[in-house]
Amino acid sequence: MEVSNTKQQHQSASISLTKPVRCIVKLGGAAITCKNELETINEENLKTVSSQLRQSMTTGLNSGEVLGMDWSKQPGESEISSTLSDFEDQPVVDSSPFIVVHGAGSFGHFQASKSGVHKGGLYQPLVKAGFVATRISVTKLNLEIVRALAREGIPSIGMSPFSCGWSTRERNIASADLSAVAKAIESGLVPVLHGDAVLDDLLDCTILSGDAIISHLAAHLKPEYVVFLTDVLGVYDRPPSDPNAVLLREIAVAKDGSWSIEKPTFQNKNKQVETSVAAHDTTGGMLTKISEAAAIAKLGIDVYIVKAATSHAFKAFSGELKGNLPEDWLGTAIRFSNK
Amino acid sequence: MEVSNTKQQHQSASISLTKPVRCIVKLGGAAITCKNELETINEENLKTVSSQLRQSMTTGLNSGEVLGMDWSKQPGESEISSTLSDFEDQPVVDSSPFIVVHGAGSFGHFQASKSGVHKGGLYQPLVKAGFVATRISVTKLNLEIVRALAREGIPSIGMSPFSCGWSTRERNIASADLSAVAKAIESGLVPVLHGDAVLDDLLDCTILSGDAIISHLAAHLKPEYVVFLTDVLGVYDRPPSDPNAVLLREIAVAKDGSWSIEKPTFQNKNKQVETSVAAHDTTGGMLTKISEAAAIAKLGIDVYIVKAATSHAFKAFSGELKGNLPEDWLGTAIRFSNK
Numbered sequence: 001m002e003v004s005n006t007k008q009q010h011q012s013a014s015i016s017l018t019k020p021v022r023c024i025v026k027l028g029g030a031a032i033t034c035k036n037e038l039e040t041i042n043e044e045n046l047k048t049v050s051s052q053l054r055q056s057m058t059t060g061l062n063s064g065e066v067l068g069m070d071w072s073k074q075p076g077e078s079e080i081s082s083t084l085s086d087f088e089d090q091p092v093v094d095s096s097p098f099i100v101v102h103g104a105g106s107f108g109h110f111q112a113s114k115s116g117v118h119k120g121g122l123y124q125p126l127v128k129a130g131f132v133a134t135r136i137s138v139t140k141l142n143l144e145i146v147r148a149l150a151r152e153g154i155p156s157i158g159m160s161p162f163s164c165g166w167s168t169r170e171r172n173i174a175s176a177d178l179s180a181v182a183k184a185i186e187s188g189l190v191p192v193l194h195g196d197a198v199l200d201d202l203l204d205c206t207i208l209s210g211d212a213i214i215s216h217l218a219a220h221l222k223p224e225y226v227v228f229l230t231d232v233l234g235v236y237d238r239p240p241s242d243p244n245a246v247l248l249r250e251i252a253v254a255k256d257g258s259w260s261i262e263k264p265t266f267q268n269k270n271k272q273v274e275t276s277v278a279a280h281d282t283t284g285g286m287l288t289k290i291s292e293a294a295a296i297a298k299l300g301i302d303v304y305i306v307k308a309a310t311s312h313a314f315k316a317f318s319g320e321l322k323g324n325l326p327e328d329w330l331g332t333a334i335r336f337s338n339k
Numbered sequence: 340m341e342v343s344n345t346k347q348q349h350q351s352a353s354i355s356l357t358k359p360v361r362c363i364v365k366l367g368g369a370a371i372t373c374k375n376e377l378e379t380i381n382e383e384n385l386k387t388v389s390s391q392l393r394q395s396m397t398t399g400l401n402s403g404e405v406l407g408m409d410w411s412k413q414p415g416e417s418e419i420s421s422t423l424s425d426f427e428d429q430p431v432v433d434s435s436p437f438i439v440v441h442g443a444g445s446f447g448h449f450q451a452s453k454s455g456v457h458k459g460g461l462y463q464p465l466v467k468a469g470f471v472a473t474r475i476s477v478t479k480l481n482l483e484i485v486r487a488l489a490r491e492g493i494p495s496i497g498m499s500p501f502s503c504g505w506s507t508r509e510r511n512i513a514s515a516d517l518s519a520v521a522k523a524i525e526s527g528l529v530p531v532l533h534g535d536a537v538l539d540d541l542l543d544c545t546i547l548s549g550d551a552i553i554s555h556l557a558a559h560l561k562p563e564y565v566v567f568l569t570d571v572l573g574v575y576d577r578p579p580s581d582p583n584a585v586l587l588r589e590i591a592v593a594k595d596g597s598w599s600i601e602k603p604t605f606q607n608k609n610k611q612v613e614t615s616v617a618a619h620d621t622t623g624g625m626l627t628k629i630s631e632a633a634a635i636a637k638l639g640i641d642v643y644i645v646k647a648a649t650s651h652a653f654k655a656f657s658g659e660l661k662g663n664l665p666e667d668w669l670g671t672a673i674r675f676s677n678k
Contacts, residue, residue, distance in 0.1 A: 038419065039412045067464070071450045071472035072479055073378045075414065080377065084453050087465035111410045114423050122526055125406070132494045132528070133410035136486055140411055142378055152361035155471045158478055163502035165519030179503030184556055187461055187538055189471070262670055313595060 006305040014220050015182050023317060025053065026214050027145065029105025031308035032232040037247065039107050039137065046310035049229065050152035055337075056192075056317035057095040059156065069150035086224065097185045099217060100149065100156065100192045101209040107141035108134050110208055118171075119202025131205050134197040135162060137251055137326040142194045149192065150157040157189045161196040161208055168208055173216050181217070193217075211292055218296045226296055228315045230310035234332030235286060250325060252337035253297040259290065259334070263325075293334040306331035342539040353559050354521050355521035360562040361435040362656060364392065364482065365553050368444025370569040377477065378446050380483055387648035389491035395656035396493065396529075427509060429578075438556060439488065439531045440496065442549040444478035447473050451536065451546055455533035457510075459542025468523065471546050473536040474501060481533045489532065496528045500547055502537040508540040512555050520556070525645045532556075547589055550631055557635045566633055566655045568647035573671030574625060590629065591676035592636040597628065598673070602664075632673040647671035 016220040027049065035038040040151035047206040054066070055211075067087055071080050111117060115130020122128055142158045147155035159181060184191045195210040218226055236245040305317040312331045315321055325333055366388065373379040393405070406426055409596035410419050422449075427464020451457060483499045489494035498520060505515040523530045533630055534549040557565055575584040632642040643655035651670045654660055664672055 038417070053597045065559075067468065068467040069471040070475055071453075071469075081450065084465065087454075087468055110419065114410075115426075122487070125429035126423065128494050128527065129406065129408040129426055130487050132408040132496065135496060136409055136482070136489060137411045138480055139478075141484075143475070143478055146478075150471050150475060155467050157471065157501065158499070159502045161500070162496065162523075163498045163519065164504065164521070165516070167522070176585060177504070180502065183504070183506070183538055184501075187543070188467065199522055204526070279408035313500070 008055060014067045014222050015178055017097070017221070018186060019097055021099060021185065021221045022225075022319065023056070024099045024101065024214060024217055024221070024223045024226045025317065026210055026226070026228045027100060027102040028228060028230045028308070029107075029109075029210075030227045031105075032102060032145065033107060035106055037106055039105070039140070040109060041141070041148075043148075045309045046145065046148045047152070048151045049061060050154065050259030051277070052309070052314045052317055053100070053149065054152045054154050056314065056319075056324060057098050066153045068153060069155060070147045071326050072147065072274070089167065095188070098190050099181070100145070100190060101210050101213050101217070102141070102145055102192070102194045103143065104138050104195050105244070106161075108138040111137050114146050115157030115218070117197050117205060118207040120205055122204035124200075125157075125206065127161065131197050134207070135160075138194055138196055141197070142192060143203060146192050147193075149190065155189045156192050157184055157205075159184065159191045159193050161193060161204075162198050164193075166196075166208065167199045168203075168206055169298075170203065170208050173198065173208070173212060176216055176221055178217070182221070202258055211289075215296060217294060218301055219299060222299065223301060224319065225302040225316075225321075226292070226293075227313070228305045229313055230305060231308065233307045233312070233330045247330065249330075251294070251297075251332065251334040252339065253294045253334060254294065254337060254339075255298070257319060259294045263336075290334065291332070297334045297336050300336050302336075303334040304331055305334070350398050353591050354517055356436070356521060356524060356560070358436055358525075360442045360524065360560045361564075361658065362395070362437060363438045363440065363548055363553060363556055363565045364656065365563045365565070365567045366439060366441040366450075367567060367569045367647070368442030368446075368549075370568045371441060371484065372444030372446060372480070374445055374570075376445055377449060378479070379482070380487075382487075384648045385484065385487045387490070388652070389488045389493065391653045391656055392439070392488065393491045393493050395653065395658075396437050399489075405490075405492045406654065407492060408494060409486045411486065418591075430519065434527070437529050438520070438560070438562070439484070439529060440549050440552050440556070441478050441480070441484055441531070441533045443480065443534050444571070447477040447534070447536075447631065450476050456536050456544060457546040458614065459539060459544055461538075461543035466544065470536050474499075474547070477533055477535055481531060484533075485531050488529065495531050496523055498523065498530045498532050500532060501537050501550060503532075503556070505535075506540065507542075508546055509542065510539065510545050510547075512547070512551060513540055515555055517556070517559055535623070548658070554631060554635060557640055561638070561639060563641065563658065564641040564655075565632075566644070567632070567644045568650070568652055570647065570648045571642060572669045573644045574629060574652070586669065587671050590633070590636075590671065590673040591678065592633045592673060593676060593678075594637070595643045596633060596637050598633045598636075601676075636673045639675050641675075642673040643670055644673070 086283045112134040117130045146158045181191050198208045200206040207290045236246045238245045252262045253259045306313040371385050450472040451623045456469045485495045485497045519531045537547045539545040573580045574587045578583045592598045645652040
């Protein structure tokens with residue numbers, strides 16, 4: 001299958017860091033929020049994801065004790081419970097650079113769709129109010145995610161694309177200076193970005209998706225691998241709710257960006273899958289998802305799409321999936337192939 | 340009295356906007372938080388300040404009906420109460436550009452002081468954790484202020500200096516690109532910045548104060564006037580708790596940056612006030628406050644220091660204080676004088 005990479009990369013030079021980025025993690029909205037409950041976080045998933053991330057970042061260096069970095073009051077509390085003295089005995093832990101990007105899930109969606117922020121027209125009172133309301137909702141989620149990560153001992157730092165000065169032109173990234181993100185990484189911090197309402201050169205304003213941010217970061221910061229956390233095991237050949245749905249376990253991407261399913265092997269390999277994936281696409285955007293992942297894999301960066309808060313996700317974070325995939329690993333690996 | 344302006348302005352060119360900034364407002368930490376209650380907002384003051392700001396921004400254009408722009412859940416609510424249909428009948432309101440900067444008050448202070456973030460050394464576990472914790476606390480406050488402003492119909496947009504890529508060098512602003520702030524203003528939005536933990540070229544990290552941000556914004560965006568909201572009526576010649584304290588009502592700043600008290604008139608004008616202000620300075624930093632305000636006034640920008648949520652503050656926001664100050668106005672005006 002041919003996929004054309006229609007995204008223009010306006011700043012093609014990659015940024016060189018003292019220590020290269022190991023992993024960019026996308027916390028999908030469906031994985032960390034309760035999709036049908038307005039502005040509600042999936043606390044259990046988020047806690048597990050945060051804990052797995054910390055363990056992956058500091059493999060082998062971790063004393064086991066978690067020293068939380070969220071020293072703010074929790075709802076209903078009047079005091080801060082912190083154990084600051086414990087930090088003094090801590091060795092300096094040199095963890096590997098990660099970047100976190102999250103979607104919106106049940107945050108922001110209501111505000112953006114009611115006002116049509118993605119369509120632009122910021123001068124209209126409803127769109128302007130919706131722009132403000134959307135940013136409030138997604139930054140509220142960002143703060144909660146930063147806090148959850150910090151409670152697990154990750155030095156997380158919220159960085160909103162809007163505040164970073166990022167903007168689009170007809171919904172494609174037009175300006176997205178990565179120097180602030182790079183400086184944060186060089187300082188040993190973990191930037192936490194998110195899908196955001198941004199200004200658009202032609203439309204006035206629009207929504208910049210978490211996936212578009214990931215593509216941009218991957219192209220310029222060249223991480224070893226990218227992990228997409230979702231609420232199903234990976235990418236299927238048709239909607240996962242269909243009892244006949246088959247998990248696509250390995251997708252190989254060629255130099256020209258074309259991709260093919262390596263595992264499982266289908267009888268009529270190309271034709272059959274193409275049809276079923278395309279059929280799925282009309283409802284779930286699965287073809288788009290594979291195409292975007294393939295564009296990243298084409299750069300030599302492994303992409304894993306896995307279910308959040310599972311052992312499969314932990315394996316993906318930890319970088320254990322290089323080479324042959326373990327038989328018991330469940331997920332979708334999309335990787336460059338020289339064959 | 341001579342005051343030397345020790346702040347280096349690294350980017351001396353001012354940014355030209357289609358519509359110049361009318362007012363930069365500093366919401367002092369003491370005015371909008373309860374100083375002795377950890378992470379507690381002074382809700383009443385914040386609501387009044389927000390309402391006064393909206394009225395000042397849209398003088399003469401306002402229909403009276405406030406259409407809130409915070410469409411997020413309030414604590415304890417499960418639904419969003421919004422009246423989106425009302426926006427459709429709204430005329431496009433062309434309000435004048437304002438920028439809001441807030442201090443930290445009872446947010447951030449505990450986290451920063453316990454860990455010594457202002458002293459630098461981000462590689463140390465305690466400082467790194469404190470950096471993360473401080474940013475969580477101040478961004479939590481920022482979100483609450485943005486929401487309070489939005490509820491009063493102000494198109495407020497949180498912009499953290501850290502995310503904007505601002506950094507310092509030995510605590511003085513080294514890099515603080517204003518293009519994202521300028522773009523937000525040009526789009527009719529109201530940027531809401533705040534004192535923040537930032538990276539420092541020499542110290543690794545430090546705290547950038549709201550006052551330093553105001554000085555930088557004023558120097559480059561040249562607003563008509565700057566208003567500092569505080570919890571007392573203005574600047575006094577000694578601690579306001581002293582029963583003999585006298586409110587300094589008018590301070591004139593000369594071309595060379597020197598300043599003198601115009602009102603009230605003291606018997607032994609220079610000597611007496613100098614002593615009492617200096618004495619106050621050891622505890623309250625009042626001389627520093629006047630010096631910083633004088634540096635802004637020297638640029639031809641009027642500075643008003645007023646008590647938050649009073650009619651005096653409203654007069655200052657509204658730009659009613661040009662020329663002679665009304666007899667019944669209580670506050671401190673620090674203005675350039677050609678005399």
